[in-house]
Amino acid sequence: MHFRIDEILKEKGNTRYWLYMQLGLSYQNFKKIVENETSAIKFENLKAICDILECTPNDLFVEYYKK
Numbered sequence: 001m002h003f004r005i006d007e008i009l010k011e012k013g014n015t016r017y018w019l020y021m022q023l024g025l026s027y028q029n030f031k032k033i034v035e036n037e038t039s040a041i042k043f044e045n046l047k048a049i050c051d052i053l054e055c056t057p058n059d060l061f062v063e064y065y066k067k
Contacts, residue, residue, distance in 0.1 A: 001061045005034050008053050008060070022052045 009019060020030050025045065032038040033045070050057060 002064050003033065003036050003060055004062050005049070005053075005060065008055060012053065019049075019052060023048055 005019070006016070009015060016034055019034075020027065023030060023045070025033075029038075033041060033049075046057060046060075049060065053060075
């Protein structure tokens with residue numbers, strides 16, 4: 001699975017910095033989530049991202065295959 005956060009931010013005309021300020025996470029945790037470098041995410045953070053971006057979890061993820 002792969003987060004589409006950058007794509008959604010671009011569609012909505014917002015920046016990573018804007019989302020970072022809205023979420024209130026540490027920069028390290030935020031960066032890991034946005035750059036798909038995390039293997040887990042708390043449900044409360046997932047819900048917060050969805051609420052801020054006005055989307056569903058289905059909108060946030062795209063499935064991809066490594067070759």
